[in-house]
Amino acid sequence: MDEFDQFDLLDGLAEHILAYYDGKPVGAGRIRWVDGLGKLERICILEPYRKFGLGKVIIKALEAIAVEKEITKVKLHGQTHAEGFYEKLGYHTSSDVFIEDGIPHILMTKELVAK
Template sequence: MSYILVTNEEQLEAVYRIRREVFVEEQGVPAENEFDEYETVCDHILVYHEEQPIGTGRLRIADGAAKMERICILASYRKFGLGKEIMASLESLAQTKGLRKAKLHAQTHAQSFYEKLGYRVKSDVFMEEGIPHVSMEKELAPLQD
């Protein structure tokens, strides 16, 4: 597996293909809601397996914190620990930007996954795109020189 920070249009298109398959086709999120005005201001991570893009996530700075968003892996590649690697990459990127807090909206079925990574629930269950979510946060350690 390899993980890269998206730096060109071809890589960004791969990000969009993965998200379209997972969120739009699999989970039924309307495409016009999946792709938003933050696409060009976020940092996107792309995960490859045997040179095929299979997972992604993005980091957006919101209210002085790292907002982890659009984290997904193609169905046939789940359960290999790649989500943990995506999150570690996004957290590391946040730390290089000097951010001390990470937050996200977790689908409730993934809540325990994020709890194992140190995230704590900060809200009651709420609905986004017809899918139950909770808000979660984690303190990030500062980078050591």
């Protein structure tokens, strides 16, 4: 996958999060609305910064956006190697493994609680 695979016509339909570390952009994610659910997408952290908990920060910020919009359930296509990460954040595997962009993924979902 090259960098151009990361851009699509859906960016304008989504809300985006950008994570900074020491003033440098190091991670991102977006959420858009699909069939009444929030769909978390494009979640990424530059490799040297993955040990600082920024992935969790991005996920929680995207979930907060969903709650603000009164969305009660979110889903994502998680890479299989990250399944444990998402499970720790309350996500449940909802599919068998499928290939997306040449990488094994699983559908994961989470019920959100309004605050």
